[in-house]
Amino acid sequence: MSNQPDDAVRLPPEVESQLNERLAVWARARRLGSADLEAIRGLVLARVAEPLPSEFAAQLASSELVSWGLVSSELDPPSAFDSEWLWSLLRPVTALMEWKADVGAGNLSDRVERWLQPLTGDRAYQPYLQLA
Amino acid sequence: MDDRSDRLAVFDAMYTAHAAGLHDYLLGRTSDAEVARDLLQEVCIRLWRGVAELRDLTPERRRAWLFTVARNLVVDFYRSRASAATAHDALSQRVLRTWEQVAPAAEADVIGRNELEVLDAAIARLPEALRTVLVLQVLGDRTSAEIGELLGRPAGTVRYQLAQARRRLAEELRLMSGEEQEVSP
Secondary structure (H helix, E strand, O other): OOOOOOOOOOOOOOHHHHHHHHHHHHHHHHOOOOOHHHHHHHHHHHHOOOOOOOOHHHHHHOOOOOOOHHHHHOOOHHHHHOOHHHHHHHHHHHHHHHHHHHHHHHHHHHEEEHHHHHHOOOOOOOHHHHHH | OHHHHHHHHHHHHHHHHHHHHHHHHHHHHHHHHHHHHHHHHHHHHHHHHHHHOOOOOOHHHHHHHHHHHHHHHHHHHHHHHOHHHHHHHHHHHHHHEEEEEEHHHHHOOOOOOOHHHHHHHHHHHHOOOHHHHHHHHHHOOOOOHHHHHHHHHHEEEEEEEEOOOHHHHHHHOOOOOOOOOOOOO
């Protein structure tokens, strides 16, 4: 492979100019601005914030889950229940909900699902989301 | 490093230095703006967790660590769509649907939102290797050498790929051989 574009690849000057102009339009829309970067930073820091308060952990692990309309078959086995894991999911949802005006409500559920999928795998997280 | 303020200082320094580049790389690999932002969050979560081990690394190794994480997350992202082949098909179908939706509008005198959709679709149709170098160049004004460092490719290869990407994009946008559509702002 040559290190330089050959003539077959090089564009005519007028095409170069038009292409640059259109790519500049695209770049202005797709480049992350300082507000975007700050919003993403905020979401990340929300996801790694302080641990779950102990009283809330105890409450979540108790049978009160059933009284909130959840049935045991919808939840992971008790031995697999991880209150820290659950808290790590619930905390950023709040931040994301605050962000939804920018995202668009229609896309929010897709974004939450895509966000949670790598974290949850096959775990039953939908009942937990109802708690939020 | 247990002190949160120390950890935050290192995190912020690395975030400031690399977040935009990581985003551009992720957008180039996935050609999906929302997915790129979500994956950037995931990279940063791992950054937070790995701050203690990253603190003493050189800037070059820190950057290499971050881009390795990003690369692995892209692979995981495609795997999560059942398989890489299925993911590619799904992506292609989505791009085709997008293109079918916007192509009629592109035939009219359009700019702005439709122009962005046309450009998104055209860029998404580029081969991934070409798309990635193009996005890194266009969004970050990076040189071929800088892109080569990020991707582990010789600068000459990046220059060649950039030229190929631009030519194929010009063809996608029908700028070649008098096929140009009127889109001037």
